[in-house]
Amino acid sequence: MTTTTPLIELKGITKRFGNLVADDHVDLSVAEGEIQALVGENGAGKTTLMNIVFGLLHPDEGEILLRGKPVTIRSPLAAARLGIGMVHQHFKLVPSLTAAENIFLGREPGKGIMVQGADTVRMAAELAERYQLEIDPRARVRFLSVGQQQRVEILKALSYDAHLLILDEPTAVLTPQETEELFHVVRELRARGKTVIFITHKLNEVRAVADRFSVMRDGKLVATVATGEATEADIARMMVGRDVLFRVTKPEGTPGRTVLQVHGLSGLRVDGTPAVRDVSFEVHAGEIVGIAGVEGNGQSELAEFICGLRPPTEGRIDIDGVDVTRQSVVERRSAGLAFVAEDRMDRGVSPSMSIAENLAAPHYRRAGLATRGIVSPGRLRRWARSLIRQFDIRNAQPATPAQSLSGGNIQKVVLARELTSEPKVLLAAQPSRGLDVGATESVHRTLIEQRSEGRAVLLVSSELSEILSLSDRILVMYRGRVVHETAGRDATDEGLGLYMMGLKSDHPGESR
Amino acid sequence: MTRDSIPLDEENTAARFSGALRSVGNAVLQPIMTIVFALLIGVLVVVAIGQDPIAAYHAFLFGSFDNALDFGNLLAKATPLITTGICVMIAFRGGAFNIGGEGQMYLGAFWGAVAGFTFVSLPGPLLIVVIILVAAVAGGLWAAIAGILKALWEVDEVVSTLLLNYVAMLLTQYLVDNQFKDVTAGAPMTTYVANQAWLPQILPPSAVTVGLLIALAVAIGTWFLMFRTVWGARVRAVGTNRRFAQAMGIDVRRVLIQTMFISGAVAGIGGAIEVMGVEHRFYQSFSPGFGFLGLTAALLGRLNPWGTLAMAFVYAALLNGAAIMQIQTPVPNPLVNILSGIIVVLMTAQARPSIARFLRRKGAAA
Numbered sequence: 001m002t003t004t005t006p007l008i009e010l011k012g013i014t015k016r017f018g019n020l021v022a023d024d025h026v027d028l029s030v031a032e033g034e035i036q037a038l039v040g041e042n043g044a045g046k047t048t049l050m051n052i053v054f055g056l057l058h059p060d061e062g063e064i065l066l067r068g069k070p071v072t073i074r075s076p077l078a079a080a081r082l083g084i085g086m087v088h089q090h091f092k093l094v095p096s097l098t099a100a101e102n103i104f105l106g107r108e109p110g111k112g113i114m115v116q117g118a119d120t121v122r123m124a125a126e127l128a129e130r131y132q133l134e135i136d137p138r139a140r141v142r143f144l145s146v147g148q149q150q151r152v153e154i155l156k157a158l159s160y161d162a163h164l165l166i167l168d169e170p171t172a173v174l175t176p177q178e179t180e181e182l183f184h185v186v187r188e189l190r191a192r193g194k195t196v197i198f199i200t201h202k203l204n205e206v207r208a209v210a211d212r213f214s215v216m217r218d219g220k221l222v223a224t225v226a227t228g229e230a231t232e233a234d235i236a237r238m239m240v241g242r243d244v245l246f247r248v249t250k251p252e253g254t255p256g257r258t259v260l261q262v263h264g265l266s267g268l269r270v271d272g273t274p275a276v277r278d279v280s281f282e283v284h285a286g287e288i289v290g291i292a293g294v295e296g297n298g299q300s301e302l303a304e305f306i307c308g309l310r311p312p313t314e315g316r317i318d319i320d321g322v323d324v325t326r327q328s329v330v331e332r333r334s335a336g337l338a339f340v341a342e343d344r345m346d347r348g349v350s351p352s353m354s355i356a357e358n359l360a361a362p363h364y365r366r367a368g369l370a371t372r373g374i375v376s377p378g379r380l381r382r383w384a385r386s387l388i389r390q391f392d393i394r395n396a397q398p399a400t401p402a403q404s405l406s407g408g409n410i411q412k413v414v415l416a417r418e419l420t421s422e423p424k425v426l427l428a429a430q431p432s433r434g435l436d437v438g439a440t441e442s443v444h445r446t447l448i449e450q451r452s453e454g455r456a457v458l459l460v461s462s463e464l465s466e467i468l469s470l471s472d473r474i475l476v477m478y479r480g481r482v483v484h485e486t487a488g489r490d491a492t493d494e495g496l497g498l499y500m501m502g503l504k505s506d507h508p509g510e511s512r
Numbered sequence: 513m514t515r516d517s518i519p520l521d522e523e524n525t526a527a528r529f530s531g532a533l534r535s536v537g538n539a540v541l542q543p544i545m546t547i548v549f550a551l552l553i554g555v556l557v558v559v560a561i562g563q564d565p566i567a568a569y570h571a572f573l574f575g576s577f578d579n580a581l582d583f584g585n586l587l588a589k590a591t592p593l594i595t596t597g598i599c600v601m602i603a604f605r606g607g608a609f610n611i612g613g614e615g616q617m618y619l620g621a622f623w624g625a626v627a628g629f630t631f632v633s634l635p636g637p638l639l640i641v642v643i644i645l646v647a648a649v650a651g652g653l654w655a656a657i658a659g660i661l662k663a664l665w666e667v668d669e670v671v672s673t674l675l676l677n678y679v680a681m682l683l684t685q686y687l688v689d690n691q692f693k694d695v696t697a698g699a700p701m702t703t704y705v706a707n708q709a710w711l712p713q714i715l716p717p718s719a720v721t722v723g724l725l726i727a728l729a730v731a732i733g734t735w736f737l738m739f740r741t742v743w744g745a746r747v748r749a750v751g752t753n754r755r756f757a758q759a760m761g762i763d764v765r766r767v768l769i770q771t772m773f774i775s776g777a778v779a780g781i782g783g784a785i786e787v788m789g790v791e792h793r794f795y796q797s798f799s800p801g802f803g804f805l806g807l808t809a810a811l812l813g814r815l816n817p818w819g820t821l822a823m824a825f826v827y828a829a830l831l832n833g834a835a836i837m838q839i840q841t842p843v844p845n846p847l848v849n850i851l852s853g854i855i856v857v858l859m860t861a862q863a864r865p866s867i868a869r870f871l872r873r874k875g876a877a878a
Contacts, residue, residue, distance in 0.1 A: 309758060330761035341759055350753035357745055361760040364742045373742045 005068040007032040007195050008053070008084075008164060013062035015048055022048040024219040025062070030164070035186060035196045037206045037227075040216035040239055041436040042406045046199050047089075049216070050166045053197075054086040055079040085157025086166040091149050095142035099135050100124035103156045127155055132188055147178035154185065158194075165189065166197045171205060172434065183209045201239070201436040203232040215239055240438045250448045253472050256285035259336075259456035260306075260425045265315030266480075267305050275301035276312070277480040283425065283456040288447060290471030290488070294500050295462045298480035300342060303429045303460050307339050308332045309347075320424050333362055336424030340414055340431050342460070344407065348414045351403035355393070356384035358402045359417045366421060391416040392442075408439025415446055426450050429460040444470060464493055464500075478502045543812040543823055547830075550854040557850055558843055568843040575836030576829050582836060584718020590828035591720070591789070592617070592799070594727040595782025596806020597813065597820040598734050599775045603655075603669075604815045605738055606771030607751035608662065610655060612673030613779040614803025615680030619654045620647035620780025622684040625787045625794035626692065628705025636708035643709055643784050644726070651780020652773040654680060659772030663765035669772070677803065685796050694793070701795030711789040723789035728821075730781055735817040737774070747771050779803065805831075808852065 006029040015023040023045045030036050038046050051057045053064065055073040063070050066082055073079050079086070093102045100120045101108070109119040124137035133151050141149060150170060157165055167186070171179045186196055186209055198210060206213045207227060215222040215238040222238050230238075260283040269275040276298045283289045293299050304310040306317055308329045317325050319335040327335070341347035349358045360380055364370045369380045384398035393412045395405065402410060411431065418426065428447060432440040447470055451457050461467050467474055474491050476484040476499040484499040484506050498504040551569070558565040576586040596613040603610035610616075624647035631642055658676060661667035685700065694703040711721040738744035749757040750767045757764055782802065787794055809827045813819030834848035 307759070328761065328763075329759065333761055339759070346753075347755050347759040350749055350756045352752050353748065357749075361745070361749055361756075361762075364745070370742045375740050375742060375745065377740070 006030055009065040011063050013052060013059045015059050021219050026221045028214055028221055030195060030197060032195055033193055034211045035190055035198060035209055037198045037200055037210035037213035039200055039206055039213055041438055044216040045219040046216050047168055050168060054084060080160040083161060083163040085160055085162030087153040087157055089168045089172060091153050093141045093149060093152060098138050098140050099152045100137035102141055102152055103159050127159055131158060133185055147174055164195045168199045203235050206235055217241055236437050253286055255287040258282045259285050259320050261318040263316045265305060265312050267301055267312035269301060275480055279482050281475055283458050285456050286451055286454045287472045288451050288457040288459055288470050290467035290474045291460045291477055292464060292467045292474055292496055293477035297477045299460045299477050303427060306427055338418035338423035339427040340418060340429060342429035344410050344414060349402040349410055352401055354399045355396050355402055355413055356380050356398035358413055359384050359387055387416045387420060408435045411443060425456045427458045432466060476500055546855055546858045549858055550851050553854050554851050563843050568837055568841045571837040571840040572833040576832045580715055581718045584715035584720040586828050586832040587724050588719035589831050590825045591724045591727045592782050592786055592802040593806050593809050593824035593828055594731055594821060595778050596803050597809035597824045598731050599779040600807050600810035601815050601817060601820045602734060603771060603775040605751045606747040609670045610673050610775045611807055612655060612676045613806050615677035616651035616654045616776040616779035617783035617803055618680045618684050620651035621783030621787045622794045623647060623650035624784030625702050625705055628709050629703050632706040639706060639709045644781055647780040647784030648777035652777035655776020656769055656773040659769040663768050688796055702793050704793045709788050710792050721789035723785035726785055730778055731821050
């Protein structure tokens with residue numbers, strides 16, 4: 001691979017933001033016609049590096065060689081002229097325009113101010129045909145699924161005749177099926193001689209699609225390795241800088257008394273259709289119960305019913321022997337419930353408020369942070385600082401806005417807030433969603449610790465590996481019902497999969 | 513790894529102080545730029561009507577600072593803008609737009625006046641406190657109507673507070689035309705409030721009174737309420753992320769209604785200050801739209817309490833300067849209306865970064 005001149009070569013690229021060195025003398029080489037994954041934890045400098053290649057940022061040091069010739073990429077326009085295209089994590093499409101109009105935005109064929117709409121559509125269709133990327137050129141972008149929008153973005157990049165396509169965490173927003181299709185597209189592009197840089201922090205994707213991968217850590221390029229020569233564990237070690245435990249070792253559990261009891265619970269979705277149907281289960285002290293299922297089978301609603309954020313239509317919820325079905329969120333919290341909401345930025349934190357205020361929100365009185373409703377800034381700051389230290393929240397000061405933290409650290413803020421009140425029950429919904437390996441491992445360790453300290457943990461997750469590695473007992477939800485229950489140690493991927501897809505049920509009699 | 517080793521223990525007082533200074537600077541710098549830009553456009557207007565812009569602007573910008581009288585009048589004009597601006601700021605922090613400050617101020621002024629000529633036997637300071645409380649409750653309840661409508665039936669508070677302005681003005685007009693009319697006066701107005709409730713002037717012969725100090729106290733009290741109390745933290749949680757607030761166990765509806773009440777109460781206090789300080793009675797059309805001018809001040813101040821306070825003074829300087837300019841030069845007073853219009857348009861220039869990004873993207877696409 002090194003005998004021919006690489007398509008693009010970065011030499012000693014350094015980029016600083018104030019005191020922070022985002023990229024530290026990075027050397028990277030990408031061969032023509034390969035798919036190279038660029039992996040690393042959040043904040044390792046991957047996106048910054050690629051923004052430099054795409055001309056959005058300018059390096060403080062170093063040079064870029066394209067086919068062996070040094071180039072200066074001043075702007076995305078210059079990058080496009082050099083045949084470099086990039087699909088960003090957050091799409092940059094105009095929702096009210098059609099797919100074809102988006103692809104040729106600003107370059108519409110036609111004379112003067114008259115746009116030849118039909119030509120645009122024809123050109124888009126030809127382009128889609130050439131790369132076998134199925135889209136409807138006439139469809140308005142706002143009606144397209146996320147996966148289809150991504151194709152429009154890819155086509156847009158290709159329409160500039162890009163040789164090198166940079167995809168920034170393209171799978172973060174995709175369903176598993178869409179991810180598979182994307183992999184297919186990427187391989188297809190390679191077959192047509194394109195070169196692809198694929199940014200990700202998911203290890204299985206590296207194995208699935210990349211020829212080689214480069215690992216970044218703390219702004220430095222650690223290594224570039226052929227995919228065949230590394231296991232997922234190797235990749236994870238390079239990313240994090242130490243061994244990563246995929247299956248967290250957990251001591252044998254000793255379940256105690258029943259702490260959370262759900263009986264005959266039913267309830268509706270926002271649109272009024274049934275979400276949860278007659279669900280009953282118990283969670284004991286010192287036990288992790290995992291609720292598995294393909295997303296959208298009632299797990300989110302179940303969590304909201306238990307937290308008191310939405311009222312169920314039927315059934316009963318007891319926390320430590322107290323019926324809380326009709327109680328408010330505050331009453332449930334004081335009965336011993338804590339919860340990690342499934343979307344951190346939605347219910348987990350108020351992004352623009354300070355870390356201290358996010359931590360303190362439900363605790364002012366209990367933690368003695370206020371007297372007669374008046375907050376003591378000093379006490380709040382010291383209290384927040386001790387939690388920041390205890391939960392190892394990085395780059396955080398009490399006054400820092402929550403939104404300036406990485407996803408993993410925001411999740412630590414949420415966990416710190418929820419666990420500082422020493423709850424009896426912890427409900428964790430999708431606790432590691434969108435987190436990199438290191439952060440996921442830390443969340444998992446925290447959940448195991450909670451179990452060892454005798455709390456009842458209810459884990460709701462659509463990530464099967466997470467359910468399997470953590471749960472003492474597993475429940476599978478399908479169409480609002482619990483269709484299967486099993487001990488954690490007996491469960492396997494394939495076994496649970498059949499229940500998750502509705503192909504098997506413990507109670508085959510009841511359907512719809 | 514070096515990034516993680518920031519010492520967490522030391523309190524860096526200097527850094528915190530400069531940080532606070534910077535945040536105040538940021539709160540004030542942008543609106544000042546907006547105003548400067550509007551003034552530049554104003555130069556074109558003055559030139560277009562064939563007048564000397566230098567003379568006009570000299571009177572306009574510096575007239576207020578020439579002597580104690582004009583400066584006092586500036587402070588008098590700032591007083592109601594402070595309260596109506598703070599009123600808007602409070603509601604906004606709780607995630608609601610209160611553009612009903614005008615109506616809330618009318619009700620506060622009216623019921624404050626009624627209290628002022630009813631409890632005539634009370635001693636001065638006590639009567640002033642009673643008038644302020646009555647006005648606060650009147651303005652607060654009026655704003656709470658919009659809060660309740662929103663909390664229970666999701667009625668858009670922008671529409672309801674706006675429309676309630678007219679209801680409030682017509683209601684007070686009706687009352688002052690009938691039951692509460694001073695029959696000895698030629699115009700629709702109430703009788704005078706008791707003499708001991710007339711706020712003393714602090715820079716005679718200018719119009720500024722102790723009312724300015726009351727307004728400043730309200731502004732400081734509001735800052736304390738919003739940023740140093742648990743209630744304020746709840747309000748801001750609701751204002752920044754309602755679903756988060758819910759998950760923290762905050763009763764979002766109740767907080768919303770309370771926020772609107774407090775917001776309206778501040779506007780009501782502003783009305784009472786005008787009654788006790790300026791006319792000493794309620795008369796219809798005592799306000800040239802202070803509620804709306806306060807809205808502009810709050811928006812210019814980026815809905816930050818100190819920014820709002822600063823912008824109330826800046827805006828008062830513009831209003832006062834325009835009056836002086838009209839006296840000293842042939843340029844008519846409505847120039848200030850043109851400037852306000854330009855300022856409001858320029859304030860929407862917050863969209864600028866996204867437009868720039870859009871243009872850059874188009875550039876990349878070309």
